[in-house]
Amino acid sequence: MTRFEWRSSLCASDFPASAHEALRLRVTDHTPFNSLGWLIAAEQALREGECLHVLLGWEADEMCLCLPLVTGLERFAGMRFRTVHHLGYPMADRLALLSRLDAENMRKALELIRQRLPHALLQLNELSEPTGEQSVLAQWMAHSSTGERRLSCRVPVHLISDADHQEVSGDPRYKLRRARKRIAACGAQVRRITPDAPSMGPLLQALREVEAVSWKGDEGVGIFATERSRQWMESAFTALAAQGLVRVVTLELDGRCISYRLGLLEHGRLYDYNLAFLPQHADLGSGRVLLDEWIRWGLDEQWRWIDASRVSLENSSHQLHERMTGQLEHWRWSFYSWRPSGLLLGFGLRLWHHVKPSLQKWRAQRAGNSTAANTSETQPATPSTTPGLAPRRAS
Structure with missing residues (x-):
């Protein structure tokens, strides 16, 4: 028999941390973003108006479900709707669903969530799924007024092998050589760092400081862009550094960091989480050199994988695409309730899917017509060959 219980915090002294970790390690494709250190930091960084509700499932003394959910209000088309997200959104790059329940008990879990947390939309982002296995979340689709399983991104991954002892081939080889020559010419040094908890803060x-003056800082999209995210990152990475899970490679000039890649390492898989560089040193090509340093470090310490923890779904510029040996998919699951707000929001989604192809076609035609008109305006006019008329000068 499965029994369920609700908790209001992961920080409580009586939270079953050891049972949670045992469950995490039993779930295929778990990541450091599922760890208590990361999730507690996320709880501490919740905004005003957001509330945490943790649904636990037990079979005897063994935890078989841990689903930390955050309720809040979001705007869609100018209207506010109550939504539920997995704790960690949107800073957690890849999550596994910490569940060992069968389909029937997962259906019961959904009923409990709807009873305790009335909402229009329940959304779980950046979920990875074991290859060849059907997700138990498919049950939730069947019991929702509208359900959507949408691809978030295809993450490039690199399997570290003996071939990495050799210099990479093709165009990346010449880019790496040029970058190394520039770095050597200015006297910068690559450094590997495995921080512990006391050294993580400095x-x-x-x-x-590097991110603040980079393009990420200028556009406000970095992991330290807000006070909330700074608090979150400091708490999370300090906790994970205490577990020995943090790795950093830096490029330093005169003792100052001018470029870095920040990653999380667990069970031989390195998640390349964030990078930034000083704009005045953008021409060094440091990102590619530091990515190659990840691979060399992996060879030295027998890591198995280097992953881009998350990329854009389209037009991704992550440099690991040059070295990737495979891809992993992240999915976004959306479940719309049977409440009036859920029915309305679900109807809006279905309407958008119906209208979107026509809108995209119209935009493409408009762009094509605009391009054709601009081309016509800028092309030189053909001289007239009509008898008695002088050739026209191109405007």
Whole structure:
């Protein structure tokens, strides 16, 4: 028999941390973003108006479900709807669903969530799924007014092998050579860092300073862009550094960090989480050199995989695409309730899917017509060959 219980915090002294970790390790494709250290940092960074509700499932004394959910309000088309997200959104790059329940008990879990947390939309982002296995979340689709399983991204991954002892071939080889020559010419040095908890704070401060003046800082899209995210990153990475899970490679000039890659390492898989560089050193090509340093470090310490923890779904510029040996998919699951707000929001989604192809076609035609018109305006006019008329000068 499965029994369920609700908790209001992961930080409570009586939270079953050891049972949670045992469950995490039993779930295929678990990541450091599922760890208590990361999730507690996420709880501590919740915004005003957001509330945490943790649904636990037990079979005897063994935890078989841990689903930390955050309720809040979001705007869609100018209207506010109550939504539920997995704790960690949107800073957690890849999550596994910490569940060992069968389909029937997962259906019961959905009923409990709807009873305790009335909502229009329940959305779980960046979920990875074991290859060849059907997700138990498919049951939730069948019991929702509208359900959507949408691809978030295809993440490039690199399997570390003996071939990596040799220099990479093709165009990346010449890009790496040029970057190394520039770096050697200016006297910068590559450094590997495995921080512990006491050293993590000063290291994060150095990384924050680089990001602040990079394009990520200018556009406000970095992991340290807000006070909330700074608090989250400091708490999370300090906790994970205490477990020996943090790795950093930096490029330093005159003792100052000018470029870095920040990653999380667990069970031989390195998640390349974030990078930034000083704009005045953009021409060094440091990102590619530091990515190659990840691979060399992996060879030295027998890591198995280097992953881009998340990329854009389209037009991704992550440099691991040059070295990838495979891809992993992240999915976004959306479940719309049977409440009036859920029915309305679900109807809006279905309407958008119906209208979107026509809108995209119209935009493409408009762009094509605009391009054709601009081309016509800028092309030189053909001289007239009509008898008695002088050739026209191109405007």
